[in-house]
Amino acid sequence: MDLSLHPHWAVWCIVVPLLASGLAVLVPRWGKTVGVVGALLTLLAVGGATLHLLAHGPQRIEIGGWGAPLGIQLQLTGPALMMLWMTALVSVPITLYACDYFVTRSQQLRFWPLWLLLWATMNMLYLSADLFNLYITLELISLVAVVLVALAGPKAIRAAIRYLLMNLLGSLCFLLAVALMYGAYGMLDIKMLAEQVEATPLTGLALALMSIGLLLKSALFPLHIWLPPAHAGAPAPVSAVLSALVVKASFYLMLLLWLTLYSSLVTHGLTTLIGVLGIGAILWGSVQALRAARLKQLVAYSTVAQLGYIGLAITLIDVAAWQPVLTFMIAHACAKGAMFLAAGNFQRAAGHDRMALISTALRALPVSVFAFALAGVSLIGLPPSGGFLAKWLLLSAALDSGRWLIALALVGSGLLTALYIFRVLERAMRPGANLQPVGRVSPLMEWSAFGLGLLAILLGFAGVGITQIVAEWPV
Amino acid sequence: MSTVAIYLLTGGLLFVIGLHGLIVRRSLLRKILALNIMDSGVFMVLLSLAARSDPPDPVPQAMVLTGIVVAVSATALALVLLVIAPSRYTDEHDPNA
Structure with a gap:
């Protein structure tokens, strides 16, 4: 059987994690198994969607046989497929x-259904x-992400509420813009709208409202104030998901x-305004960060x-469109995921994550430090990492179109990144007493962080695809 | 001014009033209520858009129905978080708010 002929791989990318999420609610004690099997099957579905796209090109699926304007349609395109891959590659580790x-037990019970649901909604x-x-x-x-932040316990509730309010405001701006667009053109389908839109x-x-909502x-x-408390306060795997994947979804949409x-x-x-921001x-x-x-x-x-780099990349969409931005998003997703997982390991081992006292935990977990360093190499943009490739694409687009200032900002900011990465790595080299571990860090936790870090480097070789x-x- | 235009403007006004409340008020409960007012504003815009034709356009009405479900879920979540938040975080005079 030719797998690429199966017409509904794209639908399975949504249905598999959704069903797994439901199963994790129904049978809580299977949570872990359902989570891992669901993750692998979703990866398989994304693979199937790739085969379909390679063989048959972009695809439109009418859910339940109902076409536009009343029905709901799904579309599988090149950029969408890249985002599916980004989500799957980061989500499995x-x-x-x-x-x-x-x-x-209570955290386990809540985490698995919510996490699988979040994956389904992103897809x-x-x-x-x-x-x-x-x-x-x-x-x-947003709703699912907020609950995941709140899993960290009482300390994180306030960050979760702030996160929720900001995100609801963003969604409402978006919804009002959708209403205006429907009022003006009487349709909602992106492709049909694109043919009709006039500069009124x-x-x-509507453009302004949508953009403000999505930038929020x-x-x-300066619309970032809600991010650091929410991302730093959440449990480590949730921080990784939020920073690596969730913020990218709204950027992709914009x-x-x-x-x-x-x-x-x-x-x-x-x-230009977005570039300045x-x-x-x-x-x-x-x-x-320093x-x-x-x-x-x-x-x-x-x-x-x-x-901010994605903001800079947006100034280049007239010459480079999707490629550099998507490459950057995927590279950052892997690197940032690895960093948060590694940071979670240090926090677990030391019982805290205070920079002043973290060096004992760093020395005790060399694999996690290596993962952090690999991710750092990609964030700084050193070859041959995914981050290097993304910056190279951005830099050549900037130079080709004669935008020297952007090129300068790209190069200069790599140095700033290096400074705060080395602020962490330097602490791993300090001599001192051995760690008395507070919590246990399993090999699986260390190696999954390492795997993501390695992925951030290997992406440098996959960029052509x-x-x-x-x-x-x-x- | 036509009836539809009045409703449209009222919807827009509600959105702005809610936005003002969300930014200015410090109490979290008031912020949640302000978001609900913004919700109502958007729904009113949608419904007045539907009322432009006779019979009314069903698509915006379906959107409002779905929107209400979303708004209720979001409000419920926000209220639950408010209830379980340690009390000093919901204080109106929290120095860190």
Whole structure:
């Protein structure tokens, strides 16, 4: 049987984690098994979707046989497939890590259904083809993510509430924009809308509302204030998911809308504004990362800074479109996932994550330090990592179009990243007493962090494939 | 001014009032209520868009129904978090708020 002929791989990418999530609710004591099997089957479904795309090109699926305008449609395109891969590649190691991370029964009971549900909703966002469905997926992602943050216990509740309020505000701006778009054009399907959209003031207002809403969810400076407490306060696997995957979903959506629906309205001034915010994010995030008193705060501020690169990349969408941004997102997802998992190991072993006292834990866990270092190499952008490839693509796009300032910002910010990465690595070299471990770090927790770090490096070799798939089957 | 326009503007106004409350109020409960007012504003915009044609357009109405479900779930989640939050975090005069 030719697997690429099976028409519904894309649907399985959503259905598999959704069913697994339901099963984890029904039979809580199978949580771990359901989680791991569900993760592997979802990976398989993404593989199937890839075969389908390679063999038959982009795909539209009408759910339940109902077409537009009333029915819900899914679409599988090159960029969507890349996001599915990013999610799957990062999620599998995180799933393995979570098997050993959650020790109390109540955390295990809650984690598995929510985590699988979050995965399903992210895949749903990447595959959705109409504006209202996109709103629903955005909202689902935020709600589930907030509950996952709250799993960390009483200390994290306040961060969770702040996270929830900010995200609801973002979703509401998006929903109002969807209403305006429907009012103006009487349709919701992205592809159909893209053919109709005209540069009217009403469409401009919708673009502004959508962009503000999505930038708020993506935590682009100065809308990032909710991110560090939520990402630093969550349990380690959840921090990894939030920083690596969840913030990318809204950025992907913004890029999708800008490149399809609003391509006639997105002016040079608008992308420049995002670029300036991006530079602000890189500076502010890096400085805060250098000053952070706790390791997880450092990693969370590093996310604020790295999201600034996506802002910079957006100034180049007129010349480079999807490729550099997607490559950057995937490289950052692997690196940041590895960093948070490693940070979780240090925190577990030492019982805290205070920078001043973390060096004993660093010395006790060499594999995790190696994982952190590999991720750091990719974040700084040293060859041959995925981060290097992404920055190379961005840099050549900037130089080809004569934007020297952006090229300069790209190069300079690598140095800032190096500073805060070495702030951690330097502590691993310090002499001192041996650690009296507070919590147990299993080999699985160490090696899954290492696996993700290695992936961040190996991506440097897979970049050509990413570029080809995206270039051949754009939205 | 047509009836639809009045409803549209009222919806927009509710959205802005809610936004103001969300930003200005410090109490978390008030912030949650402000978000609900914004919800109502968006729903009103959608419903007045539906009322432009006769018979009314069913698509925005379906969107509002789904939107209500989402809003109720989000409010419920926010309220639960508010209830389980350690009390000093919900204090209106929290110096860190």
